[in-house]
Amino acid sequence: MANAAAARRGSLSMMATVATPGAASVKRLTSPEEELLKNTDVFIFDCDGVIWRGDSLIDKVPSVLEKLRAMGKRMFFVTNNSTKSRKGYKSKFSSLGLDVQDEEIFSSSFAAAAYLEQKNFKATGKKVYVIGEVGIGEELDLIGVPHIGGPADKGKTIELTPGYALEIDHDVGAVVVGFDRHFNYHKIQYAQLAINENGAEFIATNMDAVTHLTDAQEWAGAGSMVGCIKGCTGKEPTLVGKPSPLMIDYIVYKYKIPKDKICMVGDRLDTDILFGKDNGLKTVLTLSGVTSEEKLLGAANKIHPDFFVSSIADFFP
């Protein structure tokens, strides 16, 4: 998909501005200093398709980030992927030669912990049941909230005998559901009982239908695991990752930065750009990921970023 988009970009990259019926307000960024940099204090970057594609860094990204830092800009890196903690993500940045701080990383695993911290969940003395991988548990450890499930429930099966009941811990006060490649019926039933019978809060790291576990194909995302728990509980989750406003509220509150000084940079119209617009941020779409210029400028597209770029290298032409 990214390759096809890249091929399409090649054929259209000579056009600096394009007027189509559906996209009158979409403009290529041509004077970055004037149009963007001087009015922006914080950049929120989506990672996949913006900073890297799969395991490869996107061209010129390190120098762009360096130049932004030299100008005193603050930056955050967001990802809906909950499989790693912020610490886990820092290793990925380091392996690609990027020096970022833990607190600059907003993974949805961190978002789940930040939400529970904000609610003062710890004071309830309750536990969290986790559907997901190591990232969620690592973030819960950092805020001192006890948790069960997660990787420990990998491979568990339900052996049904007449009268059998799955016993659950009645201290489970929240169920956090994220991407989990070891999802199984034990976990489904545990979550169902905790939510339906304990009254535990149902929290989703994200609801992305597909994700990019490898470059070779799209993979069923956390939307699968969350959809499953919706299906057996009839309940809607509290969403903490994109496009929930929680992360923006957190940045505004913690760093005292007005929203109009924040710019969301992403490669997806219906998640990143919509998320930015819904939260009152400036928005820049980069064509270095899954969105093609045809799609962006087509009449069918109703989601219009303030600017678009071929990649964030266009911030410093």
Place this chain on the structure above:
Amino acid sequence: MANAAAARRGSLSMMATVATPGAASVKRLTSPEEELLKNTDVFIFDCDGVIWRGDSLIDKVPSVLEKLRAMGKRMFFVTNNSTKSRKGYKSKFSSLGLDVQDEEIFSSSFAAAAYLEQKNFKATGKKVYVIGEVGIGEELDLIGVPHIGGPADKGKTIELTPGYALEIDHDVGAVVVGFDRHFNYHKIQYAQLAINENGAEFIATNMDAVTHLTDAQEWAGAGSMVGCIKGCTGKEPTLVGKPSPLMIDYIVYKYKIPKDKICMVGDRLDTDILFGKDNGLKTVLTLSGVTSEEKLLGAANKIHPDFFVSSIADFFP
């Protein structure tokens, strides 16, 4: 739940008719011959809560069925449970001492096969990918439609290496999703690719949130597996079990019976009774399952069967 309902029934069973603001039109069946039997040619019975509870037959059911047969009534037994085929269900009836025919049993596994037969799916030369247990595959075998997945994909895992892609059979033209206690990420991704990339039709046996695998607690139902595939595809399935009208259409078409001569008998307001009413059938709610008389007659209930009974033994007082 059934026990609590039974306890509540006991305290109210002396009241033959009850008038409450929300349930003016709900009437206890008092003259079955006059009110029901003489105008009904076909009875469609939900199984769990009507014929049996878990592994126990409900009192007097064999003699009720015998008397109905002696009167020349036709009967069908419906269940949204897809884990068994009709043949598999016949064994359950036999083990409880009930003599029923294969063609009197409408399991949702059969409904999926009947739907594909009606569409002439076999003529496409395509295969079905199954998320579910043995029942679905057994029914597909009977109509000569090839299938993969199902119990054969139990225990499969995805080992992610850079560039890895799960290869799927490009001849998969439909994905049938039912209850599957060996649900795993391999199955989720297989179904996601078949639907999103092959364009396979997404068929759900049923979307029940919970089911009664054992009497001891409610278990996450096929709504879990279906919700999961909705979550990663963004698509709504074709529903073949209750409350889809497919089964009624099949009975009307195959046996040439007008809908007003058919009565749906069930223990759930929001599935069985709603299903009957939506399809223009007569409806009888039995209190022998999950619905209490208070709930039925309460102002909050907006789903009104034509009659209610303590159990189907009330058909022959």
